Amino acid sequence: xxxxxxxxASGKKISVEVSEEIAMQYRDSLQxxxxxxxxxxxxxxxxxxxxxxxHDFVDENADIEKILxxxxxxxxxxxxxxxxxxxxxxxxxxxxxxxHKIFVSNMSQAEIAKEEGVSDQAISDxxxxxxxxxxxxxxxx
Numbered sequence: 001x002x003x004x005x006x007x008x009a010s011g012k013k014i015s016v017e018v019s020e021e022i023a024m025q026y027r028d029s030l031q032x033x034x035x036x037x038x039x040x041x042x043x044x045x046x047x048x049x050x051x052x053x054x055h056d057f058v059d060e061n062a063d064i065e066k067i068l069x070x071x072x073x074x075x076x077x078x079x080x081x082x083x084x085x086x087x088x089x090x091x092x093x094x095x096x097x098x099x100h101k102i103f104v105s106n107m108s109q110a111e112i113a114k115e116e117g118v119s120d121q122a123i124s125d126x127x128x129x130x131x132x133x134x135x136x137x138x139x140x141x
Contacts, residue, residue: 087137095130098123 002023003015018026051057088096101107107115109123116123 083138083141086141087134090137091130091133094126095133098126098130102127 001017002020003017004023004026005013005015008014047057088099091099098112101112101115102109109127110120113120113123
């Protein structure tokens with residue numbers, strides 16, 4: 001007599017005594033099942049494994065031109081941001097504060113004029129000079 005181990009319906013392993021011939025057949029069937037699974041896993045690959053390895057599948061609905069344009073625009077924005085970071089220290093204190101108020105604090109020119117106690121036209125003129133100076137600095141960078 002030989003013992004074989006099986007799982008019952010609840011997943012618990014149990015041992016059963018069977019004849020040597022049945023035990024041999026059971027082991028052979030397990031070995032054949034293992035070989036079949038090994039063969040299948042060797043010669044086939046799941047889509048999950050492919051994507052987990054970092055490979056993507058082609059999206060037929062993707063607009064390649066749009067994707068390339070977005071990448072170019074992102075690259076251009078990155079260059080402009082780098083240039084702006086280099087240009088900001090070359091501006092006066094008042095110009096840097098004005099840029100901060102407009103682009104970071106989202107204040108209007110009228111709000112800046114009211115806060116600083118100057119006319120709207122004074123802020124408009126300041127911005128005009130500021131933009132001209134920035135263009136000049138950015139051309140050199």
